[in-house]
Every structure is written in C-alpha cells, then in structure tokens.
Amino acid sequence: MMLNPTFSRRLILMHEIANHEKASVPALMKSLGWPRRTIQDVLKALIGMGVQVEFIEDGVRHNDGYYRVTDWGPIDRIWVRDKLPELLSTLER
DSSP states (O other): OOOOHHHHHHHHHHHHHHTOSSBOHHHHHHHHOOOHHHHHHHHHHHHTTTOEEEEEEOSSSTTOEEEEEEEOTTOOHHHHHHHHHHHHHHTOO
C-alpha cells in the first residue's frame, strides 16, 4: 500500500497526541523528533480533515499546555494504530 507522507504525518501526530498523557509541543518534539514548526503546521492541518484537537491550558504562561484529540472525525483510530509502522516508513523514504 502506498501512503502519502503528508497524510501519514497527520495520522502519526494524531496517534502520538492520543497516546501522550500531556501532548505538549515540546513533548511531541521529543517523542517524534520533528521540529516545532512541523508539529505546529500539522496541528493546523488536522482541522481541515474534520478532526477536532483541543488545547488545554496548563501552566503559568498563556501558551503552556497540551493537546488532546477530542474527535477523530472520519479517521479510524484502530486502523491508524494497526498501520503505524507503515505510516512511519513513509517518512523514511
């Protein structure tokens, strides 16, 4: 199966957010090894897919907090989990 790297990156990020207790941008940067800007851009793109991601403020500063996927929209969460190795391999090409 040939998967699009851009779409794969979005699914990987959703999976990572769902499996982090507090998926802050620094935590996601550490676990995924992606730059801050990539994570921020992919987060913005999720809205266009019908996915709902909520930012939970959790700190002293205005931008302290973490993300949580509140609605996977048309995406099958189980499929993403099962295909994670394939999704990750699309980014290695």
